[in-house]
Each structure stands twice: as structure tokens, then as C-alpha cells.
Amino acid sequence: MRPFTSTAVTPTAAAAAPASSMSSPAPLRKAQESATGSAGSYFLGSSTFSVYEEMARQLREEGWRRKTETAIATADFILGDRFHIPYTLLRVERMALSSWFGGTRWVNYFEGSHRLTLKAAMVQLMKEVDTHWAKWLPESYAIGGDQLKKADERRALLDALAAAGDDDAVWIVKPSSGAKGRHILLLRASAVPEWLERLPECSRSMYVVQRYVDRPLLLSNGRKFDIRVWALLVSPYSIYAYTQVSCRTASEPYDLSDITNTHAHLTNHCLQKDAAHFGEYEEENEMWLPQLQSYLTSIGKPADLLETRVLPAIKELLVRTLLAMMPEIAVPATEAYKCFQLFGYDMILTEEAEVRLLEINGSPGIAERFLTPLVRSMRELLGAGPKDGTGSKTAACNSDDTCPGRRRTSRAFSAATPATGVTRNWRLEDEGFVLLWRRGDARPAEAPLHRSDADAPSSTHHTPGTAVASAGATPTAAAAEAAAPKVIMSKAQRRKLKKPPVVVTAEMKERAREETRELRKHLRILKSNGARRKVAKLREKRPREHNINEEAVNAFDTDFRPHKKGRRLE
Structure with a gap:
């Protein structure tokens, strides 16, 4: 497996950087503060997500002003509800260059990221863009939706059940948009076909039917646990992970013979808090x-074990999944806003300490002990950290590309010249964000994620009777293409690339204008004919019964017809 180069960014590391590289130039800072006041502004939506509520609290305590929804386009920080952010408005309404982030703003969700956080959509996406998804994602099938529009994977699921022939195998059924462990079912393989039969053929609900990881790594007293990793995605496309990882434990011993005991199989806090132990x-x-x-x-x-095997597998899993969405959700540098989003990855370790992804949350909860430092670290990455003693803002940007913080500060750090106190390893005792990937870094290799797969036969394994090329031989074009980094794209994106570019000529524009004029003329005629039909229906009725006299009917006949430039259309 190809090793990852990581960069940890912590509050202490940002503060330890030289003042010349972390503070704004004095004239620009004075002009900015005179134009916007001593602090910026933020908008907070109605959702009760602890991370952004904590961020709003910290900003408010430091003097940031809260904007109303009608003034959302003028806010420097938009902490909105994920499905109610006006991205179109933000593209049109640009910020002034004297604003807090120098002409741009931060938005707390990437547009379209729900395809990664909805369980069924995530399964479909990974199967499209990653040929090695089965190495780190349990066997999964997206079920539900309108079968008349698009067939789901129930036929493939039934075929897999028949091929396995194990009626006692356990499968887990999860709603695609579910959260907090609600409405999750554990079923034996023999009961899955019956559940499929009860599912409506045309439904708006989607589910994921996933093979249960039935041999997990257990804690004392034979209890199950899972891992919650917090990943941060920031524009320009950069991937971070918070070094402190939570292990959520079960209250009851793991028992595969009893799949009805949720306190033994599901580790969600919302379910475990009601357990007796x-x-x-x-x-x-x-x-x-x-x-x-x-x-x-x-x-x-x-x-x-964790630092040499588990953490590298987690890093590659985070990068692999977030790069799958890069062509669809990456924010162009020309946009009037930048995005950041915190994801919660739920994973589990098998008996062999292999990492398996369970699901990805778009609005994850944070352990209370790390909520405040995590949010503070996020703010410093976004260039909105707490003020230091001189009143200047600390800003740590994450890429050599255009960064909002760099409109008024010099580069905080880079891969070539790291800032003081920046480490490149994800250590268990660290507290802060680790940089996993950013633009310009190599993509993950197409190698398996786990050591146990390294001994499997590969396409480069030498068999007797075949010629082996020498080490100094020049690689062929096919070999060079195979060794090149793969661009992860969905089927729709690949179809779009295959289409030839359209060259718009003056003749095409004139023809389009002529077609538009003809269409408008046809619509006016249809409206005129519709008015005549209404008048005819009124005349067929007796005016006295409907309190309509003949003069009113004639006036309707004259005035109802559409006009253009004061002339009646005939």
C-alpha cells in the first residue's frame, strides 16, 4: 500500500508560525476593520447541529454579528441548513473586497454532498467509480425507489443469497436517510426475501441491505464497538481528519445467536443510553x-497496530471516498464562495483489524470533550481563528491555490516549507486536524487497503514459460497508462466527456432567435383562440341566470384578447 504524507494542523502549531506569515498587513487590516467593523458576520440556520451552533457561539463571543435570512448573501460565514442554502444567490451576490475574507465567503455544506451521505446513494456511487469497493465496504445493495423508473438491486441481492446458500447469515437493513440508529433491522438471510416482498414497488424510500460484519474485533466482556472518524473537506479540495477518534462501545456482550438485542449489536449513543449497563x-x-x-x-x-495498520487504512478510505465526489462537488476558483463540510465516518474493525466502512454522516455529532477545540481548529483552517494579542487574525490555509485567507496574509505553510510545529504523522496522542490530501498530491494507488490482500495473486505475477522484462527496459505505452493515476468519475461524467464541444456560430444564434420569435407568435395565437372559446361558452349561457348582461359579454370579447404594443391580435 502506498504510504500517505500527512500534515497535522493544530491550534498551537498555527500560533507558533512566524508573525510575518500569519498576520495581515497593517494598512489592509486597518482598511478592512474600518469598512466591516472589528469582526465579521455570520448566518446561522434553524438546524440543531452541535458543531455549527458551537461555531456560532464562538463567533458571537468574539464580536461577530449575526445576519438574518434576508441578508444571508452579505454574511461572511453561512452556517445554513444543508438543503436550504441559496447557492444560486451566492453565485450572483459577490462580497466586497473589504469583507472579512477579502471578497468571498464560507458555506458549511458542499452542494451535492448528500450523494455521499445518503446510504443508498453512497453505495451506488462507490460501485460506479471504485473497482476496489469490496475491499473496504461490506457487500451492499441499494433497494427501493420507483421500480417503474429505475430498477433497484433486489435481483442481484436475491442471486447473492441463493449463491451463498446460508440461511443463518445475518444481513442489516438501514434506511438511506436514517440517523441515530432508528429503523434499523437485523435479518437472517432466510427472512430477506420476505422483507423484499413487503416493500412497495413504487416508493420514495430507499434502503441499504448490507452483509453484517459478523466477526468484529471485541472489547472486554466480548462487547462490540465501532469507530467514528471526523473528516473535514475544505475548498480548494483538501481533505483533513481529526486525530482524536471516538470508539463507541456496546453495553451488552456480542451474541450472534440473538439478533434482536440492539444493545449488543448497535453502538449508537441514542440507543445505548437506555441500556441497563x-x-x-x-x-x-x-x-x-x-x-x-x-x-x-x-x-x-x-x-x-493502530498507527502502522489501522490509521493508514483509515486515511486511504477517507481519501478514496471523498475523491469519488470531487468532479461533482468541487467548487471552482471563480465562484463567489468557498465550502467546507465536516463528515462523520462510521467504521468497524474485523477480528484481523481490517477496516470496514459502515456509513458516512453529513451532520455528525461530536463528543463534548472535543467539541470546542475541534471547532476552534476548523476556524483556524478557514482563516477565522481567534484574534491574537495584536488584533490580527490567524489564518492557516491548506493549498498553494487561491485561498481566502491569502488575500490579506502570506502563505501559512506548504509541503515544501512547513510552519513551525507542524508534524507529518497521525499520532494517537495528537489533537488537531491532519492533512491527508490536497490538490497536487498523488491519488490513492489501486492496491488493496489491507495487508491480508497483499499475498493474493496479481496481474504482474510471473508464471513459468513467460518472459520477464528487465528492470532497465523501457515501459510500453499500455504499461505507462496502467501505472498512471486513475481519474475517478461516474458514468454520467464519462458520458459528458465523450461529447464533442459545441461551437456556437452567428448563424446558429440567428436561427435560434428566429425559432423563438415563431414560437412566441404561435403562443399568442393559442392564447387568442382560448379567449374566443371562453367568450363562446359565456354566450351559450343565459345572461340573467349568471348576472351577466350582454354589454359585459361584449366587453369581455373586446378586452380579454391579448394585445401587443396597443394593437389587437387577429
């Missing part, structure tokens, strides 16, 4: 990676 083993049924590593070491696992 909640908080008995870990506080709030939550532990962290250093604690997990200590437990693994105590049962004979390698002392560096």
Missing part, C-alpha cells in the same frame, strides 16, 4: 484510540 465499562460508553491501543496490547496485539 450503560456507562458501566467506559464513561458514556466511549473510549479513544490510546485506550483502545492499550487494550489491544494487553491481549497480545502489536503495540503499534
